Amino acid sequence: MPKHTKRKAPSPGATRTRSVANHQPDLVKLYRKMYEIRRVEERLEELFRASEIYGSLHLCIGQEATVTGACAALAADDYITGTYRGHGATLAKGTSVQAVFAELFGRETGCCHGRGGSMLLTDLAVGNLGCSGIVAGGIPIAVGAALGARLSKNNRVSLTFFGEGATNQGVFHESLNMAALWNLPCIFFCENNLYAEMTHISKEASVERMADRGCACGVPGVVVDGNDVEAVYRTTAQAVTRARAEQGPTIIEAITYRLTGHMFGDPQTYRPKEEVQAWRERDPLLVARRRLEDRGIKSEQVEEIHQQVQAEIEEAVTFARQSPEPKSEEVSRYVFCEPTVD
Amino acid sequence: MSSASRPSTEGPERILTYAQALNEALREEMARDQSVILLGEDIGDYGGIFTVTRGLLGEFGSGRVIDTPISEGAIVGSALGLALTGYRPVVEIMFVDFVFVASDQLFNHVGKARYISGGQRAAPIVVRTQQGSGGGKGAQHSQCLEAIFCHVPGWKVVAPSNAADAKGLLKSAIRDGNPVAFLEHKALYFQKSPVPTESSAIPLGKARVVRGGGDVTLIAYSKAVELAVAAADQLAGEGIMAEIIDLRTLKPLDLDTILESVTKTKHVIIIHEAHRFCGFGAELAATIQEKAFHHLEAPVQRIAALDVPVPFNRTLEKTVLPRVGDVVAAVHASLGRGE
Numbered sequence: 001m002p003k004h005t006k007r008k009a010p011s012p013g014a015t016r017t018r019s020v021a022n023h024q025p026d027l028v029k030l031y032r033k034m035y036e037i038r039r040v041e042e043r044l045e046e047l048f049r050a051s052e053i054y055g056s057l058h059l060c061i062g063q064e065a066t067v068t069g070a071c072a073a074l075a076a077d078d079y080i081t082g083t084y085r086g087h088g089a090t091l092a093k094g095t096s097v098q099a100v101f102a103e104l105f106g107r108e109t110g111c112c113h114g115r116g117g118s119m120l121l122t123d124l125a126v127g128n129l130g131c132s133g134i135v136a137g138g139i140p141i142a143v144g145a146a147l148g149a150r151l152s153k154n155n156r157v158s159l160t161f162f163g164e165g166a167t168n169q170g171v172f173h174e175s176l177n178m179a180a181l182w183n184l185p186c187i188f189f190c191e192n193n194l195y196a197e198m199t200h201i202s203k204e205a206s207v208e209r210m211a212d213r214g215c216a217c218g219v220p221g222v223v224v225d226g227n228d229v230e231a232v233y234r235t236t237a238q239a240v241t242r243a244r245a246e247q248g249p250t251i252i253e254a255i256t257y258r259l260t261g262h263m264f265g266d267p268q269t270y271r272p273k274e275e276v277q278a279w280r281e282r283d284p285l286l287v288a289r290r291r292l293e294d295r296g297i298k299s300e301q302v303e304e305i306h307q308q309v310q311a312e313i314e315e316a317v318t319f320a321r322q323s324p325e326p327k328s329e330e331v332s333r334y335v336f337c338e339p340t341v342d
Numbered sequence: 343m344s345s346a347s348r349p350s351t352e353g354p355e356r357i358l359t360y361a362q363a364l365n366e367a368l369r370e371e372m373a374r375d376q377s378v379i380l381l382g383e384d385i386g387d388y389g390g391i392f393t394v395t396r397g398l399l400g401e402f403g404s405g406r407v408i409d410t411p412i413s414e415g416a417i418v419g420s421a422l423g424l425a426l427t428g429y430r431p432v433v434e435i436m437f438v439d440f441v442f443v444a445s446d447q448l449f450n451h452v453g454k455a456r457y458i459s460g461g462q463r464a465a466p467i468v469v470r471t472q473q474g475s476g477g478g479k480g481a482q483h484s485q486c487l488e489a490i491f492c493h494v495p496g497w498k499v500v501a502p503s504n505a506a507d508a509k510g511l512l513k514s515a516i517r518d519g520n521p522v523a524f525l526e527h528k529a530l531y532f533q534k535s536p537v538p539t540e541s542s543a544i545p546l547g548k549a550r551v552v553r554g555g556g557d558v559t560l561i562a563y564s565k566a567v568e569l570a571v572a573a574a575d576q577l578a579g580e581g582i583m584a585e586i587i588d589l590r591t592l593k594p595l596d597l598d599t600i601l602e603s604v605t606k607t608k609h610v611i612i613i614h615e616a617h618r619f620c621g622f623g624a625e626l627a628a629t630i631q632e633k634a635f636h637h638l639e640a641p642v643q644r645i646a647a648l649d650v651p652v653p654f655n656r657t658l659e660k661t662v663l664p665r666v667g668d669v670v671a672a673v674h675a676s677l678g679r680g681e
């Protein structure tokens with residue numbers, strides 16, 4: 001059991017080498033993913049405004065670099081858990097644009113067959129064990145997945161996304177302790193967008209840096225510019241390497257900013273327009289695009305990416321619109337599975 | 343459906359405590375299925391505060407019997423993570439009262455895991471815990487919270503009254519593949535009763551007719567079955583033959599067995615140790631009148647704990663809890679016989 005292997009040096013040969021962490025990320029691919037997330041979010045907002053979709057909508061516009069950089073550092077079969085601001089996380093892990101739109105349209109073809117909705121996106125096929133509508137709700141689930149990976153000796157890692165507000169929840173601290181105690185391959189990825197819903201973090205947290213909260217459990221904390229997708233990738237890749245080498249969990253605090261409200265309809269009276277404007281100038285897509293230009297990527301190539309993504313999104317919207325609604329007679333389906341008693 | 347029977351099913355019997363029977367069920371299921379693992383506080387080295395997991399750490403190792411920190415939310419949440427990575431966790435929550443600490447994970451996450459993912463996720467998780475009054479444990483260690491688990495969709499709920507049922511039902515709960523709240527009773531752990539040597543799984547959702555009778559139906563579960571039996575013995579002396587149904591599983595509910603009895607006796611008394619208001623008895627009474635109103639000759643009555651936190655003082659605690667005399671009086675009232 002992990003309890004007894006705490007802080008032991010990793011045993012040579014016990015760990016299967018994975019190349020992902022050693023690769024330089026392909027910034028073009030990262031940019032494409034961020035652009036996809038951005039356009040999906042903007043399109044969802046339009047559809048919401050037009051009442052084509054309903055419910056609630058928590059956009060991650062401005063935070064695309066965190067989920068994109070982090071998921072790029074994971075292998076396809078690694079696990080994530082996410083939050084109610086989770087469209088970007090599941091897209092970054094590999095969920096199709098169609099499955100996301102169809103889910104938000106509440107259609108049978110959605111990733112959760114229309115039963116989950118915007119806040120609860122789950123896609124086991126890509127390793128998304130589930131997003132949670134409850135602040136900090138996904139954190140212990142990721143710890144359990146890391147324990148499962150350890151017990152199965154499959155060398156997978158588990159990464160949980162949460163906001164800085166979640167670090168005030170009891171279960172965050174319980175989970176951090178458990179992951180550290182058992183030296184689990186679990187990465188605690190805090191997307192610090194400065195506002196816990198509508199309240200500035202300075203009014204909510206006793207510390208300035210959420211990464212510092214790891215020290216109470218002996219978990220190393222790292223702070224990274226959450227609007228720099230390559231920096232996020234590198235930082236996460238290091239944490240992944242540690243986790244796979246049985247060196248235990250890491251808490252990453254990625255400083256970022258959501259450029260839209262907490263949810264659709266948020267009047268954002270709690271923050272000055274100048275602050276939003278200042279962060280707009282540090283928009284992660286702009287940062288990445290400038291860097292692409294510096295590296296000699298032609299604007300035609302970027303435009304081509306934009307057009308491809310736009311076309312995919314419109315195709316996905318059409319797909320969602322044309323997809324069937326779940327049948328009322330199937331409303332009870334999925335509550336229980338058939339017992340497996342032999 | 344069920345016919346009058348003893349707790350055991352067939353074959354030679356041994357006399358075991360409820361705790362020993364549960365221990366056997368865990369041991370057999372762990373041997374049968376490598377994916378079954380145990381998580382909980384003091385379950386490994388210590389063997390569980392009621393001895394249910396005694397010896398299992400030595401037998402199955404620390405990768406399958408995992409002592410956890412006192413962190414109920416993270417225990418239940420990590421059980422879901424384990425379930426999603428191919429395990430069948432059996433979680434011990436030391437006292438049912440502590441499920442409130444873990445309630446977000448239990449009710450917002452585990453119970454809804456399958457539904458909200460459109461069937462992608464399964465949560466084959468058993469939460470074993472124990473409830474009820476054990477004599478002076480006070481208001482935070484004596485509750486009966488079955489109604490909470492029954493109310494929020496996604497949980498099956500089991501409450502065994504004897505050793506044989508405890509073993510057979512736990513085996514089914516572990517194999518079920520859905521979240522199961524397995525509610526043991528702290529005052530039953532060291533009571534002995536016969537357990538078949540070759541015991542098989544007892545299906546969830548099947549009640550047991552403890553004793554046949556034509557005059558009145560007493561419906562109970564968990565330790566309240568004792569009250570029903572004691573009352574029935576007393577009533578038999580007066581020539582009143584009570585039929586006793588031990589529900590064993592509260593959700594899914596074995597309505598067939600209940601209605602079969604109710605349409606025969608036309609008088610129903612529900613007995614439980616949980617509080618009366620919005621207790622499981624309210625659901626039963628409502629369902630019985632919906633389904634069998636015209637068969638009833640008297641109102642369905644409930645015998646339950648008072649709507650008061652369970653007090654420490656011995657006399658006050660007894661005052662809160664249902665008693666045999668309450669059951670007998672309710673039967674007399676139902677049958678129109680004055681005291």
